[in-house]
Structure formats: structure tokens, C-alpha cells
Amino acid sequence: MARTAKKNPVDMSFSVITAIASFSVIIFIIGILYVLISESSLAIGKFGVIKFLTSTDWDPVKESFGALTNIYGTAVTTVLSLIIAIPVAIGIAIFITEISPNFLKGPIGVAIELLAAIPSIIYGMWGLFTLSPIMSNHVEPFLEKTFGSVPLLGILFQGTPMGIDILTASIILSIMIIPFTASISRDSFNLTPAVVKESAYAIGATKWEVVKNVVLPYSKLGVFGGIVLSLGRALGETMAVAFVLGNNHRITTSLLDAAATITVTLANEFAEADNDIYLSSLFYLALVLFVMSFITLAIAKYFLLRAERKYSR
Amino acid sequence: MKTYLKFALVLALIMPFVQCEAAETLNGAGATFPYPVYSAWAFEYNNITGVKLNYQSIGSGGGIRQVTERTVDFGASDAPLKPEQLQKGKLLQFPAVIGGVVPVVNMPGVKAGELKLDPGALCKIYLGEIKYWDDKKIKDLNPTAKLSHNEITVVHRSDGSGTTAIFTEYLSSVCHDWKSRVGSGTSVKWPAGIGGKGNEGVANYAKRTANSIGYVEFAYAKQNKLEHVQLKNKAGNFVQPSFESFEDAADTGDFDAKKDFHLWLVNAPGKGSWPIAGATFILLAKEKTASNKKVVSFYDWAFKNGDSKAKELVYVPLPKSLKDKIRGYWKANGLQ
Numbered sequence: 001m002a003r004t005a006k007k008n009p010v011d012m013s014f015s016v017i018t019a020i021a022s023f024s025v026i027i028f029i030i031g032i033l034y035v036l037i038s039e040s041s042l043a044i045g046k047f048g049v050i051k052f053l054t055s056t057d058w059d060p061v062k063e064s065f066g067a068l069t070n071i072y073g074t075a076v077t078t079v080l081s082l083i084i085a086i087p088v089a090i091g092i093a094i095f096i097t098e099i100s101p102n103f104l105k106g107p108i109g110v111a112i113e114l115l116a117a118i119p120s121i122i123y124g125m126w127g128l129f130t131l132s133p134i135m136s137n138h139v140e141p142f143l144e145k146t147f148g149s150v151p152l153l154g155i156l157f158q159g160t161p162m163g164i165d166i167l168t169a170s171i172i173l174s175i176m177i178i179p180f181t182a183s184i185s186r187d188s189f190n191l192t193p194a195v196v197k198e199s200a201y202a203i204g205a206t207k208w209e210v211v212k213n214v215v216l217p218y219s220k221l222g223v224f225g226g227i228v229l230s231l232g233r234a235l236g237e238t239m240a241v242a243f244v245l246g247n248n249h250r251i252t253t254s255l256l257d258a259a260a261t262i263t264v265t266l267a268n269e270f271a272e273a274d275n276d277i278y279l280s281s282l283f284y285l286a287l288v289l290f291v292m293s294f295i296t297l298a299i300a301k302y303f304l305l306r307a308e309r310k311y312s313r
Numbered sequence: 314m315k316t317y318l319k320f321a322l323v324l325a326l327i328m329p330f331v332q333c334e335a336a337e338t339l340n341g342a343g344a345t346f347p348y349p350v351y352s353a354w355a356f357e358y359n360n361i362t363g364v365k366l367n368y369q370s371i372g373s374g375g376g377i378r379q380v381t382e383r384t385v386d387f388g389a390s391d392a393p394l395k396p397e398q399l400q401k402g403k404l405l406q407f408p409a410v411i412g413g414v415v416p417v418v419n420m421p422g423v424k425a426g427e428l429k430l431d432p433g434a435l436c437k438i439y440l441g442e443i444k445y446w447d448d449k450k451i452k453d454l455n456p457t458a459k460l461s462h463n464e465i466t467v468v469h470r471s472d473g474s475g476t477t478a479i480f481t482e483y484l485s486s487v488c489h490d491w492k493s494r495v496g497s498g499t500s501v502k503w504p505a506g507i508g509g510k511g512n513e514g515v516a517n518y519a520k521r522t523a524n525s526i527g528y529v530e531f532a533y534a535k536q537n538k539l540e541h542v543q544l545k546n547k548a549g550n551f552v553q554p555s556f557e558s559f560e561d562a563a564d565t566g567d568f569d570a571k572k573d574f575h576l577w578l579v580n581a582p583g584k585g586s587w588p589i590a591g592a593t594f595i596l597l598a599k600e601k602t603a604s605n606k607k608v609v610s611f612y613d614w615a616f617k618n619g620d621s622k623a624k625e626l627v628y629v630p631l632p633k634s635l636k637d638k639i640r641g642y643w644k645a646n647g648l649q
Contacts, residue, residue, distance in 0.1 A: 060473075061496035128514065133521055160466070162507055162522070246508040247471035258507055268510060271345075271372025272473030272499035274392065279374070 033290065040284035042277055052284060058249035058260075060269070065281035067288050069249045073259040074289070076166055077241065078234040080255070081173035086227060088174070089181035093223075094211055097189040109186070116179035123240035127172045132244055135171075136163030140256055143167075158254040162246075167255040169241040176240055177230035184229065188222025189215050221307055228300035235293050238263040262289040339607055342369040343376020343389030346475050346530065347410055347593045350628045351389070354615045357622070366611060373475055374499070380404065380596045386604045388596035391475025392499070393575045403599040405646055406573040407639045408592035409612060411563050411629040413531040413578075414480045415554045415589070417539040419519050420446065422459050424540065426553050429454045431545035432580075432588070436488030438465055438526060440495075441505030446524060454545075468518045468527035471508025473499040479591040480528050483579040487588075528589075531559065532627035546588045547580045558587035559629040568592075568635055570642040592631075602647065609648045613640070 037044075043052070047065060055066020092112065096105055140161030147157045192215050200210045216223075246258025247268045262285050273279040341351070348370035355366035371379075373390040380388030381402040389409070399406055416435065418428055430438075434450050437443040443450060447460045470477045481497035495501050509515040512533040519527035519539070526542075531554055534541055543551040552558045565583035568574045578590040595612065597605045616639075620630040631639070643649040 059502040060500050061498045061502065128510075128517060136521070160464075162466075162518070164507055164509070164518070243510045243514060247510070248508060249502070268472035269500055270374075270473075272374045272475070274374045274377065274473075274499055 036283055036287040036290060040280050040287050042280035043284040046277060047281070047284075052281075053288070056249070056251055058265075060273075060278050063275070063277050065278070065284075067262070067285055069251055070260050070262045070265050070285060071288065071292070072251050073166070073245070073264070074235060074261040074292070076259070077170050077173060077245070077261055078231065080166065080170035081177060081234050082227065082231060084170060084174035085178050085181060085230060089178045089226070089230075090185055090223065092178070092182040093185035093189055094215075096186050098207060098211055098215065109183075112179045112182050115175070116183070120176065120237060120240040123172050123176055124243040127168060127240065128243040131172065132163035132168055134163075135165075135168045136161045140165075140167070144256065155253050156255045159252075159256045161256050162258070164244050164246040164258050165254075165256050166245070166252075166259050169245045169259075169261075170255075172240050172244060173234050173237055176237060177233050180230045180233060181223075181226040184226030185219070185223045188219035188226075191222070192218045221304060224300075224307070225304060228297065228304070231300070232293060232297060235296065236263060236289065238267045242267040262286070262292075337363065337607075338365045338367055339387070339604065339611065340367050340369075340385045341376075341387045341389060341595075341608075342371050342379045342385045343596070344373045344391045344475055344593055345370040346391050346412055347389060347628070350410055350619075350623050350626050353622050353626060354611075354619045357618070358611055358614055362614075364607065364611070372473075374473070377402075377596065380598060383598050383601070386601070387608045389593065390596060391591065391593050392478050393577065393592070393594050394573075394596065395575055396572050399573050399596075405597040405599055405605070405642075405648075406575070406594050407612075407642055408568065408574050408631060408635070409595050409615075410623055411559060411578065411590060411592050411631060413554065413559050413562075413587055413590035413629070414476055414483070414528050415531050415534040415539075415541045416526060416528045416544070417516070417519055417534055417541050418526045419522065419540060420463075420524055425538070426541055426543060427455075427458060428542045429545070429551050430542050432484075432487035435544070436484050436491050439467060439469070439484060439503075439505065440490060441467070463524040466518075466522045466525035467506030468515050468522070468525055469503050469506050469508055470500075470515060470528075471510050474511075475499065475591070475593070476512070476528070476530055477501065479577070479579065479589060482577045482591075483589045486577070486580050531629075535627050544588055546586050547582050548584045548586070550584060552585055552587055554587050556624065556629060558585050559590050560632060562586035562588070562590045563592070563629065563635065564632045566590075568638060570638050570645070574639070574642070590629075597648075599646075605648050609643050613643075613649065 043065065052065070052067050053071070054068055056068045057064045057066045058069060096108055100108065140163065144157045144161060148154050197210055197214055200214050241261060242264050245260060245264050247260045247264050248258035249260050252259060265285060266282055270282055273282055348368065351368045355368060359365050373392060376388035377390050377394065379385045394404065394406055416430065420428070431454060434443060434454060437450065444464060445462055446465055447462045452460055478497065478499045481495065481501050485492040485497045495504060507518065509518045512529045515527040515529050516533065516537055516539060519525045529539065541554050543553055546552050561583040562578055562581035565581045565586055566576055566578045568576050574594070578592055580588050581590065597608060616631065616636045623630045640649065
């Protein structure tokens with residue numbers, strides 16, 4: 001007690017400042033939610049919730065708006081980019097922590113961190129000017145020729161390969177999220193106690209067996225956390241995909257067709273939205289994304305917590 | 314103590330600049346299309362008069378909102394506001410400079426300015442009804458050109474823009490089907506084609522994809538030497554996009570001060586008029602007379618001295634008759 005009474009003013013102000021900093025985050029979130037809801041109230045009133053979420057119509061001229069095409073585009077590009085990114089990222093992490101000779105660890109680690117530091121607009125321009133021609137001239141015609149006639153799988157590879165499509169956007173997204181997953185996985189792999197690994201080696205386990213039976217089970221929570229972080233980034237990524245997705249408000253089954261995500265629609269149409277209901281519908285879209293991100297992160301957190309509890313038992 | 318001293322020193326160094334900044338600044342916001350010419354004019358104007366013009370190119374939609382909320386001295390929009398919209402927001406409006414839209418094609422064996430299109434053909438291509446370059450309608454317009462049976466790839470803007478507004482306004486004015494099925498606006502529900510972001514996005518796809526057609530700003534087409542087409546105008550002549558054909562359109566366009574110059578400069582009746590043009594507009598808050606006078610004297614100066622700079626940047630200056638009309642409008646509203 002005596003100690004707290006004697007607390008000096010610097011200490012006091014320090015704790016107050018940190019407290020204010022922390023609470024400001026909560027205030028910001030509530031403030032953003034409030035603005036999104038109040039700005040979109042016009043569109044909520046006109047289109048309702050169910051109709052807005054299930055309508056595929058997006059027609060600024062006739063002032064009729066629905067979010068389904070955008071939600072679909074967001075979900076498909078996010079899932080596809082995770083499918084591409086996760087194996088690569090985990091492979092990188094395993095290589096750096098377990099396999100690579102020491103002198104290579106530094107350069108690869110730095111390269112990954114640099115990848116994370118590139119601004120997303122650069123990825124967007126690179127996608128438009130470099131990746132997209134490669135996709136349309138080489139990769140996509142090959143995919144179409146190889147898989148286009150296979151039943152079921154073929155549905156994914158139809159249409160004229162233009163290089164502005166779901167596949168190109170997902171590849172760019174996956175390159176963007178690999179650093180997150182990789183560096184978090186690496187850090188959690190490093191947390192595996194050396195004693196446990198060495199014991200495994202001592203009883204004659206191979207590298208593959210050590211990774212599979214010791215390192216991965218030990219660090220799966222951390223890896224999962226990294227994936228969730230990447231998921232959040234992929235959901236909200238804007239400029240990297242704004243140039244290569246075409247902002248096409250249609251639901252398509254082919255990966256070689258243009259599409260629109262929520263963020264792409266916002267980036268493309270916000271500046272020139274010239275009437276109230278249009279602007280309000282764009283805010284409504286942002287609100288939908290906010291709720292989507294919140295729900296995915298909440299589900300992920302729930303699983304992480306459950307797994308943590310199971311682990312500590 | 315040392316840090317305080319440093320802080321004071323830095324403040325002392327910055328203060329004079331801050332003071333300078335506050336001297337006389339006009340704040341404007343809006344359309345991205347005229348940004349290069351406004352900032353070039355502002356630079357020269359600042360050198361001569363010391364008045365600083367700060368123009369933020371945030372998009373026409375943003376410009377209209379900001380001037381309606383009175384947070385800037387003037388707004389700028391690529392689309393003219395209707396007189397009743399101006400009334401509602403208590404705004405004044407006048408055109409500042411003219412630009413236009415040019416359809417560009419990429420066809421092996423067809424050079425810039427060779428392909429001829431009429432409004433009907435252009436409209437049907439963008440509706441997705443004409444699917445191949447050797448369609449009879451196109452062949453009839455170009456009896457000598459080598460047109461083969463290749464599918465047309467239609468490229469349009471994926472982002473909302475004044476360029477799209479002018480282009481779709483043109484298609485709506487010449488083509489009934491377009492008007493009833495698609496309409497006009499900064500972004501529309503495209504019946505066909507793929508979307509590129511910005512002029513550079515459209516140009517990139519058009520350049521890369523053989524047998525494609527797209528539309529870009531005149532300045533962009535000219536600077537990047539894209540292959541433009543000839544268009545049949547209202548008078549029935551095929552015209553090339555050039556300073557002359559745009560000036561002709563501006564000359565014959567019926568800008569009316571009584572309607573606050575509300576006019577889409579599409580399908581102008583002149584013999585040599587390029588049919589897809591548009592003025593970009595300045596919006597002023599009616600009651601802010603003091604700052605309006607300063608904005609007006611800037612544009613008055615630009616009208617007198619800025620034509621060559623505008624042309625250098627591939628904008629079409631307003632014709633003299635229109636400038637006089639605008640000066641009359643300023644006088645009538647007590648701004649000059």
C-alpha cells in the first residue's frame with residue numbers, strides 16, 4: 001500500500017496514457033461502426049437486409065443495388081488465395097527452421113519480410129502490367145486446354161483468357177499474404193523446445209518425421225493464428241486486386257472470368273458516386289465487409305481459444 | 314531542457330512558412346480529369362499574383378459534396394449539374410475547359426484513324442449485338458478495309474468516371490436501345506465486355522488484346538498514340554478527333570447562361586464536330602461572394618492567358634464566344 005501511495009506523477013501519467021491509448025481503439029471501432037450504419041441507413045431503408053444480401057443486381061443508373069456478387073467475389077478470391085498461400089508459406093517456414101543451412105536463414109527471412117513491406121498498389125500495378133499478360137498469354141490458355149474439357153473441373157476454366165480475372169487476383173493476393181503466414185509459422189516452429197526435437201532425432205526419427213510428429217503438432221496454434229491474420233488481410237485487401245479483377249458485377253463459375261469484391265467495388269466507384277442512394281449503398285457494402293471480417297475473426301478466435309484450453313490440460 | 318530547446322527551434326523555423334501559407338489560398342476539390350491543367354495554371358498564377366490555388370483531385374462526386382457542404386472555395390465536376398440541383402445546393406456553375414472521349418481499336422492491319430464507325434455500329438458493339446469485326450454493318454462503313462472474322466473484345470472502364478459519363482451520355486443520345494437498356498452515368502451496368510481501371514487500364518487491355526475496342530480520354534489517346542477511329546457526327550460527316558473537331562463541337566454546342574451552362578457536349582451539330590466531347594465545370598457556393606470573386610479572377614486570368622498551356626497538355630480551350638458568355642454570367646451574379 002505504501003508503495004502505491006508514493007507513486008510518482010510520471011508513473012501515474014504513464015498508466016493513464018496507456019489506458020487512454022487502449023480505450024481509444026474501442027472508441028474508434030464503435031465510431032466506425034456508427035458512421036457505417038448511419039451513412040448506409042438510406043440504403044438499409046430502401047433495400048432491407050435480406051434483399052440487399054441476396055440480390056445480384058448492381059445498377060447505378062437505375063439505382064438498384066445488391067451485394068451478392070460482391071460477397072461472392074470476396075469469398076471466392078479469399079478462399080482461393082488461402083489455398084495457394086498456405087502450403088507455400090508453411091513450406092517456407094519448415095525450410096527456414098528445420099532444413100536450411102544457417103547461412104541461408106538470414107537472407108530468406110529478410111526476403112520474406114521485404115515481401116510484406118511492399119505497398120499493395122505496387123502489387124496492383126505489377127499484376128496489371130506483368131502478371132496479367134503472362135496469365136492471359138501462357139498460363140490460362142494452358143489451363144483451359146488441359147482442364148477445360150474435363151467434366152466438372154472444366155467449369156472452372158471456361159471463357160476467353162484475359163488475365164483480368166479471379167485466378168490472377170487470387171495469385172496476387174496469395175503472394176501478399178504468404179509473408180504473414182510464413183513469418184508467424186516460423187516463429188511458432190522456433191518455439192518447439194530443442195530438447196523434444198533432439199530426443200526425437202536421438203531415437204532415430206527422420207527430418208520429415210520430426211516435422212510431422214513433433215514440430216507441427218507443437219505449433220499448430222501459432223500456424224492457425226497466422227492463417228487467420230492472412231485471411232483478415234485477404235478479405236480487406238483493395239488496391240492489389242482493384243486493377244486485375246475488372247469490377248464485373250456478375251456471378252460466374254469460371255476462374256477465368258472477371259468479378260468484383262466488396263473492396264474492389266468501393267475503390268472503383270466511391271470517388272464518382274454521384275447520388276445519395278448510390279453512396280449509401282457503397283457504405284452499406286463496407287458495413288457488410290465489416291460484419292464479415294468480424295464474424296470470421298470471431299470464429300477463428302473461438303477455435304484458437306478452444307484449442308488453447310485443450311492444450312493446457 | 315535540451316529537447317524543449319530543440320522543439321522551440323524547430324517551431325521557430327517552421328512558423329514563417331506557415332504564415333506564408335496562410336497568406337492567400339483558394340481551396341478547390343473535385344474532378345480528376347482537369348487536374349493537370351488546373352495545377353499548371355495555378356502554378357503560373359501563383360508566380361504572378363502570389364495567390365495560391367490548392368486543388369485536390371478527389372473525383373467529381375466528392376467535389377460536388379464538398380462544395381455543397383461549403384468546405385472548399387470551389388468544386389469541380391465533369392458532369393454538369395442540372396439547374397434544379399444547383400438551386401437546391403445554392404450553387405453557381407460555369408465550364409472551364411473542354412475534353413473528350415475517343416474510341417480506340419487494336420486490329421492487326423488497321424492503322425490509326427482508318428476505321429470508320431457510325432453511332433449505330435458503336436452502340437451495337439457496346440451492347441454486345443455486333444460480335445465480329447466482319448459484321449455487315451461495319452463492312453458497309455469500311456468497304457475497302459480488310460476485316461476478318463474475329464471476335465470483338467469490348468473494353469470499358471471498371472471505375473466510376475466522368476469519361477464513362479460522357480461516353481454513355483453520347484450512346485444514350487444516339488441510340489434508343491442503349492438509353493432504355495443501360496442509360497448513362499459515371500458507372501453503368503455494362504451489357505458486354507471487360508473492365509479496366511482508369512484510362513491506363515483500358516489502354517493496357519486494348520493494346521494487349523488483338524481485335525479489341527475501348528474508349529479513353531482524348532489527351533490520353535493522343536499522348537500514348539493509340540489507334541483512334543473516325544466517327545460519323547450529327548451532320549453526317551466522318552470526323553477525326555483533333556483540336557479542330559473539338560473546338561468545332563464547343564463552338565456549335567448550345568451553352569446557355571440561363572441554364573447555368575448545363576450541357577452535355579455530345580452529338581454537337583457542327584459540320585466538323587467531334588461527337589463525344591464534354592466540358593468540365595466549376596461549382597461555386599452562391600453566398601460566398603468574397604472567395605468567389607477570387608476564384609473568378611483566377612479563371613478570368615486563365616481564360617486570357619492559359620490557352621496555350623491547356624493545348625500543350627492536350628485540353629481544348631473554350632471558344633471566345635463561350636468565354637464572353639461566362640463573363641456575362643459572372644457579372645450577372647455580381648462576381649466581376
